[in-house]
Amino acid sequence: MKYNKIVSGNTVARLPKYIRLLNDLEQRDVDHVSSGEIGRLLGLTPSQVRQDLSCFGSFGAQGYGYNVPRLKHGLQSIMGLDRTHNVVIMGAGSIGKALLCHMRFKENNYRVVAAFDVNKELIGSELNGTKVYHPEQLKYLHEKCPIDICVLTVPAEQAKHTAKTIADLGISAIWNLTNVDLGLQHRNVVVEDMHFLDSLFSLTFYLEEAQDAVAGRVI
């Protein structure tokens, strides 16, 4: 994929929101949309929308806007969502299980190849059609069927160690849901953190701030 500009992290974080909106519009049979309308629906300025999209090429047409399916497919291709990615779940505790049952992996072109857990009662069983293995099997699985993304849902104490194992095997992406900073030294592994507690703490901060404002205290 060839880009026109350097893509900022903020832009990348907005791409899924564009895709989400475009899916909505497509389902409602809207065939085209302007940057102004996209902005209105997502709380962005028209300029921002056009700047974001122009990082990846020219999707629109003057006087008309953007063709919804075309832009959607364009963005999906840019994000790699049109290719199938092999995924494994490390840790079949309740968060792992919840993801297995409720994340629309298949619909979004992710193939959940296996789950891994040290719990002997789980090993050999199936969770929503995905078989659970002992973690030491990961190496063999990866050799047989290369893993693109490891979803890390092990207990916090095992997070760093498991992450290192994954990175050492040469798996290139970790989706980290452990609320632990992995602190990996590997250059060639991409990590995306989803820290539940961090998010809840931020919410709490804003809640307190809003209540202070109502109480008339100085902010």
Next chain:
Amino acid sequence: MKYNKIVSGNTVARLPKYIRLLNDLEQRDVDHVSSGEIGRLLGLTPSQVRQDLSCFGSFGAQGYGYNVPRLKHGLQSIMGLDRTHNVVIMGAGSIGKALLCHMRFKENNYRVVAAFDVNKELIGSELNGTKVYHPEQLKYLHEKCPIDICVLTVPAEQAKHTAKTIADLGISAIWNLTNVDLGLQHRNVVVEDMHFLDSLFSLTFYLEEAQDAVAGRVI
């Protein structure tokens, strides 16, 4: 809480990371730490750390740095984490259950008052010590015991409707884990989104980008 400066969203997003680090340091009996050391451990510049902290007052001492417990308690107080917040879980599906079992709510001063679900088999049961009610009970519970934070883990189709109900009841914070943009009009409700798919999509983008770079393609 009185602040020196306007606190940017980026700064707020970093506060939980400081707290996480300070907890670590406290457990290892480190009694003081410099902005340089904090920066090294979190991948920030010393300046950035000092700028962030100076939004909330003067926690440090020249030539010494920051006292770990003092800074930790200071930040916790600023974020409101030293006060107890009443929480309910809307939607006791597998994500709701996973949160009930694995989020350290209690240890972090959140009191999970109740869970709500339309599933008749769940109503009346207990999940990890939390009783499940029919959603229409929320109103009465909130009158009896004011809810600070609603955790939204209902299916996507019900997300917007449930959010509106919550906001109409006057509950001031929603932690949204539904992968849906709620689009609330209420000014006085604080929403924090945790979009699983958005996060996975961002990871996928970076993975593709990294692979393109390895393949020597132009970026």
Next chain:
DNA sequence: TAGATTGTTAATCGATTAACAATC
């Protein structure tokens, strides 16, 4: 005291917003 490190002011860098020629 001398070295270390803060809090804050100034400089730089990057992201957002505005403006506008091109054109559907």
Next chain:
DNA sequence: TAGATTGTTAATCGATTAACAATC
């Protein structure tokens, strides 16, 4: 054609980084 809207360049705004006096 006239109105609408793009893609891009320039202007503005905000966040990060650097510098430094104050001082533990």
